[in-house]
Amino acid sequence: MDLSDSESEAEQVSPVAKTLPVKKHVVKAPHWRRELRVEVDTNLNGDRIVMHQSVLQEILSAAGTEPLPNPLSFKIAPLGTSAIAFGAVKEFTASSEDIVQVSQTLAERILATEALATITCVSLPKCEYLKIAPLDPEYLQIPDLRALLESHLRQNFSCISEGDVLIVSSPLKKLNLSKSTAKDFRFLVSESRPEKSCSCIDVDINLDVVPLDVGLAEDAVRQKFFGSLAENSAMKDVFLVPEGNLLRGSTSGAVSAAAYTYYRIQAEGNKPWNYTAILTSDAGDCDLFVSVSGNEKPSLEEHDYYNIDERESRISFSFGGTDAAMDVPHLYIGVRGYTPDAHFKLAITRSAASTASSGSGSGSVSVLETSSSESDAPLPDHSTCSNCFQQVPQRTLPMHEAFCFRNNAVCTRCRTASTSTNPLAYVFKKSEFASHWHCDACATVGNSMSSKEKHEALAHKAIPCECGVEGLELQGVAEHYGSQCPERLIVCRYCHLRVRAGKKSLAAKDLMSGLGLSEHESVCGSRTIECIKCKANVQLKDVQVHAKFHEVQKQNQKLPPLCPNSQCSNAPNAQYPNMLSLCQPCFSPYWFPSDPQNTKVATKLLGAYHQQLTTGCGRPHCTNRLYCATVKEGGNMNPNDAAVVALEALRQSALFKSGSLSTYHLCVPDAKNAKRREMADSLQGMGFHVSWCVKALAESDDDAGKATTWLLQNAPSLTNKT
Ligand SMILES: [Zn+2]
Ligand SMILES: [Zn+2]
Ligand SMILES: [Zn+2]
Ligand SMILES: [Zn+2]
Ligand SMILES: [Zn+2]
Ligand SMILES: [Zn+2]
Ligand SMILES: [Zn+2]
Ligand SMILES: [Zn+2]
Numbered sequence: 001m002d003l004s005d006s007e008s009e010a011e012q013v014s015p016v017a018k019t020l021p022v023k024k025h026v027v028k029a030p031h032w033r034r035e036l037r038v039e040v041d042t043n044l045n046g047d048r049i050v051m052h053q054s055v056l057q058e059i060l061s062a063a064g065t066e067p068l069p070n071p072l073s074f075k076i077a078p079l080g081t082s083a084i085a086f087g088a089v090k091e092f093t094a095s096s097e098d099i100v101q102v103s104q105t106l107a108e109r110i111l112a113t114e115a116l117a118t119i120t121c122v123s124l125p126k127c128e129y130l131k132i133a134p135l136d137p138e139y140l141q142i143p144d145l146r147a148l149l150e151s152h153l154r155q156n157f158s159c160i161s162e163g164d165v166l167i168v169s170s171p172l173k174k175l176n177l178s179k180s181t182a183k184d185f186r187f188l189v190s191e192s193r194p195e196k197s198c199s200c201i202d203v204d205i206n207l208d209v210v211p212l213d214v215g216l217a218e219d220a221v222r223q224k225f226f227g228s229l230a231e232n233s234a235m236k237d238v239f240l241v242p243e244g245n246l247l248r249g250s251t252s253g254a255v256s257a258a259a260y261t262y263y264r265i266q267a268e269g270n271k272p273w274n275y276t277a278i279l280t281s282d283a284g285d286c287d288l289f290v291s292v293s294g295n296e297k298p299s300l301e302e303h304d305y306y307n308i309d310e311r312e313s314r315i316s317f318s319f320g321g322t323d324a325a326m327d328v329p330h331l332y333i334g335v336r337g338y339t340p341d342a343h344f345k346l347a348i349t350r351s352a353a354s355t356a357s358s359g360s361g362s363g364s365v366s367v368l369e370t371s372s373s374e375s376d377a378p379l380p381d382h383s384t385c386s387n388c389f390q391q392v393p394q395r396t397l398p399m400h401e402a403f404c405f406r407n408n409a410v411c412t413r414c415r416t417a418s419t420s421t422n423p424l425a426y427v428f429k430k431s432e433f434a435s436h437w438h439c440d441a442c443a444t445v446g447n448s449m450s451s452k453e454k455h456e457a458l459a460h461k462a463i464p465c466e467c468g469v470e471g472l473e474l475q476g477v478a479e480h481y482g483s484q485c486p487e488r489l490i491v492c493r494y495c496h497l498r499v500r501a502g503k504k505s506l507a508a509k510d511l512m513s514g515l516g517l518s519e520h521e522s523v524c525g526s527r528t529i530e531c532i533k534c535k536a537n538v539q540l541k542d543v544q545v546h547a548k549f550h551e552v553q554k555q556n557q558k559l560p561p562l563c564p565n566s567q568c569s570n571a572p573n574a575q576y577p578n579m580l581s582l583c584q585p586c587f588s589p590y591w592f593p594s595d596p597q598n599t600k601v602a603t604k605l606l607g608a609y610h611q612q613l614t615t616g617c618g619r620p621h622c623t624n625r626l627y628c629a630t631v632k633e634g635g636n637m638n639p640n641d642a643a644v645v646a647l648e649a650l651r652q653s654a655l656f657k658s659g660s661l662s663t664y665h666l667c668v669p670d671a672k673n674a675k676r677r678e679m680a681d682s683l684q685g686m687g688f689h690v691s692w693c694v695k696a697l698a699e700s701d702d703d704a705g706k707a708t709t710w711l712l713q714n715a716p717s718l719t720n721k722t
Contacts, residue, residue, distance in 0.1 A: 038110075
């Protein structure tokens with residue numbers, strides 16, 4: 001009763017306890033939409049677009065104080081069609097306010113050359129996952145497919161949508177190989193997460209290359225390894241279909257002694273699953289072997305899991321949710337005949353890994369505890385039977401022992417091995433005890449002569465391995481083939497092809513990396529690609545460390561110096577510091593040849609604020625909205641109020657605070673200087689310190705589009721501190 005109660009409670013509680021996935025915060029796009037004429041610019045690549053400077057102004061004012069989405073993306077919908085595409089702004093340098101310039105490929109995708117299109121500012125979530133399906137079976141010729149796709153995406157796309165086709169020119173072209181191999185490869189973006197259209201600038205995308213359909217994949221693999229498209233008839237698919245809260249598939253068949261029938265199941269390795277495979281022999285006997293590492297023909301000699309129990313072989317295992325699992329599209333099952341003409345049923349179930357482990361697991365443990373504690377308790381007025389060691393009431397002991405010695409046999413090996421005193425574990429009827437057996441070489445126990453024969457025939461037979469290892473037995477096969485055998489097949493993490501692993505690489509560098517590289521991977525990962533940041537040639541196996549290095553370097557840069565005047569974009573001259581910590585032009589009006597008490601500078605500064613607040617600087621470019629009557633809301637301040645505000649402003653100066661904490665709000669005469677600071681203030685919304693925004697504008701001639709790109713590439717972001 002207790003058990004069932006607690007279980008049903010747990011069932012009621014668990015759905016509530018599950019946390020919903022937190023939706024990632026996405027910056028809202030400013031409300032901006034316009035009809036523009038689509039023009040092809042052959043200098044543009046991928047989905048980069050160019051619009052007029054006025055668009056940026058409009059967007060900045062539409063955004064107000066809200067941060068701008070990054071990158072600034074736009075939906076392009078040609079009028080009168082249902083086609084849409086997404087593009088990200090490269091620059092705001094178009095010659096006319098009425099056009100949007102796009103690349104040839106983007107124009108072709110929406111068939112919109114010289115047409116009017118509605119352009120809407122949108123905010124796309126950062127892409128987390130892309131499923132990419134090759135459309136040409138020759139794709140396996142590409143040496144490092146994933147790296148190639150990643151660099152193609154980086155160079156050509158800032159937004160990606162389901163249904164986009166990537167046209168990747170063959171890397172073999174560069175090597176001047178024959179024309180037949182040097183073709184372009186097409187890849188379909190078949191799935192994109194978290195949404196159907198995502199931004200893919202500066203993101204770590206989980207890229208999944210999956211065959212578009214099973215047949216295509218089979219063709220591709222066969223073409224690569226055998227150069228032909230011969231049908232592989234021995235392999236049968238088992239499809240899992242929903243049944244209750246799990247997936248289930250079943251099949252039946254017949255197999256002769258020592259022969260195999262193979263089955264294949266779609267793996268879906270991106271999530272963790274619990275599998276159970278049950279093989280039941282209807283006639284004769286056969287055994288079950290499973291491969292979760294891509295071996296198409298799991299057998300007695302090469303497998304990841306096995307079960308050779310008589311009549312029914314059952315294997316439960318977990319698979320999926322790891323990087324390696326993503327590269328294994330199928331699980332394989334081998335059924336091996338033990339007796340001639342075995343007929344069998346095979347059933348496979350799959351359930352989500354989390355629910356199954358918490359559900360049944362805890363229940364069965366508590367059952368065991370209950371039964372063992374009950375039988376451990378000593379009973380009053382009882383004695384122990386000297387044959388079966390059971391507790392028997394004292395008055396019936398002679399009768400029990402007489403019966404017990406005649407009929408029961410006790411297996412001492414079972415009794416020693418058993419942790420409980422429950423006699424059912426080791427007391428046998430004498431007739432049954434004759435066929436009870438223990439293996440001398442392992443812990444296996446059985447209750448029939450046939451199972452003993454089978455165990456001796458299969459379990460301790462020496463199993464030869466291609467690698468020449470000796471003394472291998474069935475129990476050691478999975479471990480040997482899974483992690484030690486140099487002849488085993490692995491999926492190389494760099495070329496993503498199934499290759500012989502070779503020995504574990506013992507190169508000092510590989511050992512230190514902790515990646516556990518095989519000899520093949522050590523060599524394969526030594527190929528280099530050019531780092532887009534520093535142009536250095538980086539080995540594939542160092543790419544992650546190298547990228548991390550750049551990221552840390554970027555995040556740890558010292559803030560560029562910036563004048564503490566909120567209206568100014570100059571850098572203070574570190575060689576000639578002044579008492580107000582201002583830049584040279586900002587400080588010049590406050591310089592006095594002799595001012596030991598700082599009274600002259602304080603009076604002058606107070607006067608300057610008062611003047612700004614009461615009459616204003618009168619400059620058309622001024623944007624000093626809180627401290628200058630020329631642009632202030634409410635216009636000129638009365639002298640008394642102005643005196644109070646001016647005094648408070650003076651208290652924020654370096655005369656009262658340490659230089660690094662001081663702030664000023666002084667109108668600046670130089671229009672370019674003021675304009676740059678104003679643009680920098682609005683760029684801050686992208687998540688960068690204003691000092692970096694000023695530097696970005698200085699580096700890109702005050703072009704907001706170029707400055708945005710510069711910031712993303714060079715400035716430490718305030719949001720992802722490392
Ligand atoms: Zn007894
Ligand atoms: Zn025994
Ligand atoms: Zn054994
Ligand atoms: Zn081996
Ligand atoms: Zn490789
Ligand atoms: Zn680099
Ligand atoms: Zn300044
Ligand atoms: Zn002003």
